[in-house]
Amino acid sequence: MSAIVTTKNLSKWFGEVIAVNNMSVEIHPGVTGLLGPNGSGKSTFLKMLLGLCVPSRGEVTIFDQMPRNNREVLRRVGYCPETEDMFDALTGFEFIYWLNRQWGMERSVAKKRAFDACERVGMTERMHDRITHYSKGMRQRIKIGQALALPTDLLILDEPMSGLDPNGREEIFALLQSLGAEGLTVIVSSHILYEVERVTDEILMMHQGSLLAHGHVREIRALIDEHPHTIIIECANPRKWIARLTAVPGLIGLELTTTGLTVRTKDPDQCYQQLNDGIIEDGADITAFHCADDNLQAVFDYLVKR
Amino acid sequence: MPVYRQTYRAYEEDTRHHFRWSIVTAQDFRVLLKFRFFYLILILAALHLFLRILQVMSYSIAMQDPSGLLAGLVRQMGILTVDDAFYFQFLRLQGLLALLTILFAGSGAICNDVRNNLVELLFAKPLSWKDYVLGKFMTLAGLGFLLFMVPVVLLMLVHGFMIPEWETFRESVSWILPSMAFSLLHIIPISLVTLAASALLPQQSYAGACVVALIVLNRVVHGMVSVLVYTDRAMSGYYAFSVSTSINHLGERLFNQPLEHELGLAHAVVSVLVVSVVAGVVYVWRVRRCEIMQ
Numbered sequence: 001m002s003a004i005v006t007t008k009n010l011s012k013w014f015g016e017v018i019a020v021n022n023m024s025v026e027i028h029p030g031v032t033g034l035l036g037p038n039g040s041g042k043s044t045f046l047k048m049l050l051g052l053c054v055p056s057r058g059e060v061t062i063f064d065q066m067p068r069n070n071r072e073v074l075r076r077v078g079y080c081p082e083t084e085d086m087f088d089a090l091t092g093f094e095f096i097y098w099l100n101r102q103w104g105m106e107r108s109v110a111k112k113r114a115f116d117a118c119e120r121v122g123m124t125e126r127m128h129d130r131i132t133h134y135s136k137g138m139r140q141r142i143k144i145g146q147a148l149a150l151p152t153d154l155l156i157l158d159e160p161m162s163g164l165d166p167n168g169r170e171e172i173f174a175l176l177q178s179l180g181a182e183g184l185t186v187i188v189s190s191h192i193l194y195e196v197e198r199v200t201d202e203i204l205m206m207h208q209g210s211l212l213a214h215g216h217v218r219e220i221r222a223l224i225d226e227h228p229h230t231i232i233i234e235c236a237n238p239r240k241w242i243a244r245l246t247a248v249p250g251l252i253g254l255e256l257t258t259t260g261l262t263v264r265t266k267d268p269d270q271c272y273q274q275l276n277d278g279i280i281e282d283g284a285d286i287t288a289f290h291c292a293d294d295n296l297q298a299v300f301d302y303l304v305k306r
Numbered sequence: 307m308p309v310y311r312q313t314y315r316a317y318e319e320d321t322r323h324h325f326r327w328s329i330v331t332a333q334d335f336r337v338l339l340k341f342r343f344f345y346l347i348l349i350l351a352a353l354h355l356f357l358r359i360l361q362v363m364s365y366s367i368a369m370q371d372p373s374g375l376l377a378g379l380v381r382q383m384g385i386l387t388v389d390d391a392f393y394f395q396f397l398r399l400q401g402l403l404a405l406l407t408i409l410f411a412g413s414g415a416i417c418n419d420v421r422n423n424l425v426e427l428l429f430a431k432p433l434s435w436k437d438y439v440l441g442k443f444m445t446l447a448g449l450g451f452l453l454f455m456v457p458v459v460l461l462m463l464v465h466g467f468m469i470p471e472w473e474t475f476r477e478s479v480s481w482i483l484p485s486m487a488f489s490l491l492h493i494i495p496i497s498l499v500t501l502a503a504s505a506l507l508p509q510q511s512y513a514g515a516c517v518v519a520l521i522v523l524n525r526v527v528h529g530m531v532s533v534l535v536y537t538d539r540a541m542s543g544y545y546a547f548s549v550s551t552s553i554n555h556l557g558e559r560l561f562n563q564p565l566e567h568e569l570g571l572a573h574a575v576v577s578v579l580v581v582s583v584v585a586g587v588v589y590v591w592r593v594r595r596c597e598i599m600q
Contacts, residue, residue, distance in 0.1 A: 050430045054598055068598075071432035075321075079430040083423045089337045098333045103431045104321040146427070 002064075003028055004154055004185040005049060010058035012044050012209075019044040021209040022058070027187060031180035033196030034189040035300065036206035042189040043082055045206065046156050049187075050079055062154065075104070078147035082158035082189075084139065088132035092123055092142040095131060099146045117149035118142075122171060136163035144172065155179065155186045161195045173198045193300055205303060212303045220299055228252045229268040230292040233275070234260040236285045241278065248274050260286075326433055330441025331448060338411055338445075347410065351403045355457040358396055359464050362388050366468030388465060393481050394488070394561035396461070397454060398554070401492045404453045408493070409517055412446045412500035414510030416593065421508065425596045435597045439590055443497060450493030458485045484560035491553050495578055498585035505592030524548050535567075546573035549581050 003026035012020040020041040036042050047053035049060055051068030060067060067073045087095060096117050100110035118127040121141040131139065140163045147155055157176075161169050176199045179186050190196050196203060203220070205212040213220040235241060238261040242254055250267030265271045268291065279286055292298060338344045365388045368376040380386045419425045428438060462478040499520065503513040528548035535542045545551045545567045552574035558565050559574075 047426075052426060052429060052598060069434060071434075074430065074432040077430065079427065081423055081426050081430075083426075085422050087419075087422045087424050089340055094336070098329075098336070099427060099431065101329045101333070102326075102428055102433050104326070106321075150431075 004063065005187070006061045007049075008059050010045070010048060010060060011056050012041070012048060012053060013056050018209045020048065020055075023206075023211050024058075025204060025211060025214055027185065027204075028202075029180075029183055029185045030202060031176055031186045031188060031200035033200045033203040034187055034206065035191070035193060035196050035203050036189075036212075037191050040191075040206040041209040042191075042206055043158055046079075046158050046187070046189060049156060050074075050077065076153045078150045078152035078155045080143050080147040080155075080157045080160055082162070084136065084163070086131050086139050086143065088130065091128050091130050092134065092138070092145070093118055093127040095142060096146045096149050100149055103150055113149045117145040120148055120175070121145040122168075137165050137168050140164050141168065148175075153185060155184060157186065157188045159189055159191070161190060161192070169195070176200075205300060207304055213299070217299060220303070228264040228266055229271075230298070231263045231265065231268060231271055231275075231289060232257075232260070232292050233263065233289040234287045236287075240282070240285075241275075244278050245271065245274060262292075326437040327441035327444060330433075330438055331444045334411070334415065334442065334445040335448070338449075341410075343410060344407070347403060347407045351400065351407075351453050351457070354396075354399060354403065355460065358392075358457070358461055361386060361392075362461055362464050363468060366465060369469060390481065390484075390561040391563060393458065393461075393485055394557060394563055397458070397485060397488050397492075398557065400453055400457065404450050404492055405496055405521075407449050407453060408446050408496050408500055409514055411449055412442075412497060413504050413514035413517065415442045415445065415501055416505040416589075416596070417508055417510055417513055420596050429597050435593055438597075439593050442501060443589075446497035446500065447493055450489060450497065454489035454492065455486060458482075458489075481561075488557045488560050491556055491578060495549060495553070495582045495585065498582050498589055502585040502588040502592070505589050505596070521550070524550050542568040543570055543573050545569045546577040549577055552577035 005025070005027035007023050007025050010020060010023040011018070023045060034042050034045070044053060048055050049062065049067065051060075051066070051070070051074070054068075062073050063076060065073050067077070090098065093114055096114040097110050100113055101107070105113065115124075115127075118124050121144050123138065123141050123145060126134070126138060131142065134142070140160065144157065144160050147157065160172060160176075164172060173195075176186055176188060180200065188196060188199060197217075201216050201218075203217060204214050205220070233241060238256055241261055242256075245251065245254060245261075245263060248265065248267070248270050250265050250270060251263070252266060253264040255262040255264075263271060275286070275289060365380060365386055368374070368380045368386075371377060416425075419428070425438075429435070458481075462481065466474050466478055496517075500513070500517050503516040503520075504510070507513045507516060525548070528545065528551050531544045531547060531551075534544060545555070546569060551567060552569065555565065555567060555569045555574045556571075556578065557563070559571060
């Protein structure tokens with residue numbers, strides 16, 4: 001499958017500060033989460049993708065072309081910046097309408113798409129109010145709306161969830177998932193792992209300007225083989241399972257909890273096999289088991305500690 | 307076939323490729339219409355125009371009988387006459403309103419876009435820095451023309467309508483080019499200096515104050531040169547250091563008016579050119595810096 005975005009040895013430094021360090025990645029269709037703490041270089045990386053920032057070294061291609069001042073590429077990219085300040089003199093609808101016009105749409109099309117975008121982000125009722133009267137969440141919705149209004153193939157959203165209320169977040173999660181399912185390439189940056197985890201399994205992790213990991217959460221987890229996996233088992237009779245699991249190779253520890261058992265192992269496949277065998281042989285007193293390490297926060301913590 | 311060729315929602319409608327700058331201009335005008343101060347300036351300009359129309363009408367009525375008492379009175383008063391001087395004085399006064407308008411519209415043109423992160427959003431779209439630079443300039447140039455040329459043409463039409471003769475038409479046509487040139491002499495340097503200040507400074511108020519300070523400094527320079535010339539007339543070329551004096555001087559030459567200062571034509575032209583070019587270079591350089599983070 002062709003990569004939509006490709007970077008090779010992409011680096012950016014401001015004086016002595018390295019913002020992005022030697023990033024070589026390929027981003028494919030679907031939703032990709034760009035994850036990293038504040039100041040890890042996410043926004044600089046995204047700006048380099050758009051050609052808004054000159055790389056100090058390396059190169060970027062989007063749709064096999066350089067993005068800088070390239071109308072063909074920029075026509076197919078929607079961008080939602082991180083910053084909160086917006087053009088207050090206009091209404092939300094006008095803001096999107098004029099950006100559509102700048103993109104190159106004719107008047108009637110720009111109006112229709114601005115209206116559709118407002119509807120898509122739940123701003124129809126307030127779209128004719130001036131932006132100065134909007135809450136932070138409403139501004140965020142309009143900002144996302146202007147990116148969605150364009151007929152793009154690549155959406156770059158820099159911290160799109162910031163300032164949104166829980167309902168708004170849920171709506172945006174669902175929207176991003178549906179866009180990914182439609183075949184659109186979406187890059188969502190965030191410093192909150194939960195947000196990215198809700199919309200995608202495909203992640204790029206950045207830390208201090210460097211690429212820490214890239215791939216599926218589980219693949220990344222598998223890379224950290226020196227670190228034990230944690231499996232949480234919810235069951236009525238944990239002591240029975242302790243006896244069975246102590247024989248599993250690679251076991252590091254077992255811990256009784258109020259709901260069951262927590263297992264730490266270096267060989268999770270063996271452990272899952274033992275659990276399956278146990279359920280078949282002794283009946284199912286296990287109500288649930290899951291791997292805690294699929295949680296992005298855990299992966300992120302492990303990688304940063306490394 | 308690469309996945310990205312299979313676009314998920316094709317765009318079938320027409321796309322605008324030419325005159326992209328005009329969208330920037332149109333948006334700026336739309337934003338300006340939201341401010342009361344802008345309407346106030348337009349009303350002042352309209353009031354000035356209305357008074358001048360009354361003058362043209364009175365003059366035309368008086369001149370319908372050239373040997374009449376009224377015509378003689380108008381000729382004696384001089385101030386009511388519609389001639390080169392009339393258009394020159396009209397444009398000079400209108401220049402003050404144009405300066406106010408350009409200051410109001412231009413001082414926030416770039417810095418507000420930068421502060422509101424609109425620049426980032428615009429340049430992430432298929433809009434080039436050239437479109438942006440030209441679009442912003444054309445907003446101010448358009449405002450200038452609205453305040454200079456539209457009233458001039460209207461006055462000429464009224465004049466022609468009141469005295470529908472070949473001579474009136476010939477006179478009117480002969481005033482169009484000087485009017486246009488004098489308008490451009492006002493619009494280009496003021497617009498570029500205002501845009502350069504807006505691109506250099508972080509806030510609209512700073513940019514506005516900076517341009518006003520430059521105008522005051524210009525008058526101070528004029529005063530200082532006047533003292534020098536008073537003692538040594540050979541130094542009259544130094545008047546070119548005052549751009550406003552140079553613009554006025556060129557206006558006087560365009561409308562065949564008595565020259566207020568003994569300033570050479572080349573000196574005046576170079577003065578206006580240097581200011582325009584320097585301001586233009588600063589403006590473009592700053593926009594390019596905003597467009598791409600180095």
